[in-house]
Amino acid sequence: MAAKKASKKATKKVNPALMKPVQPDEVLAAVVGSAPLPRGQITKKLWDYIKKNGLQDTKVRTNIKADDKLKVIFGGKSVVTMFEMTKLVSKHIKG
Numbered sequence: 076m077a078a079k080k081a082s083k084k085a086t087k088k089v090n091p092a093l094m095k096p097v098q099p100d101e102v103l104a105a106v107v108g109s110a111p112l113p114r115g116q117i118t119k120k121l122w123d124y125i126k127k128n129g130l131q132d133t134k135v136r137t138n139i140k141a142d143d144k145l146k147v148i149f150g151g152k153s154v155v156t157m158f159e160m161t162k163l164v165s166k167h168i169k170g
Contacts, residue, residue: 092114093113095170098170099168100168102148103148103168106124107120114168117168118164124145128142130142138154139154139160148163148164148167150166
């Protein structure tokens with residue numbers, strides 16, 4: 076019986092709050108676009124921007140270096156952690 080449980084694939088529930096489109100403000104829209112997007116897509120677009128512009132610290136991979144656009148989103152900070160980034164970005168989302 077234990078073997079049956081182990082072979083069943085666990086289903087992951089998606090939080091509906093993360094799927095609801097939210098409106099980025101004009102500061103965040105400069106990076107991710109002005110159309111309403113789910114939070115997950117906003118985060119994905121931010122990471123695409125960070126990788127495209129080489130803004131992830133090469134030694135400390137959890138640190139993000141801010142260019143002019145990101146510095147405004149990050150409240151003037153030139154370096155933030157990826158965990159801090161989520162908190163700072165949420166201030167620029169109208170839900």
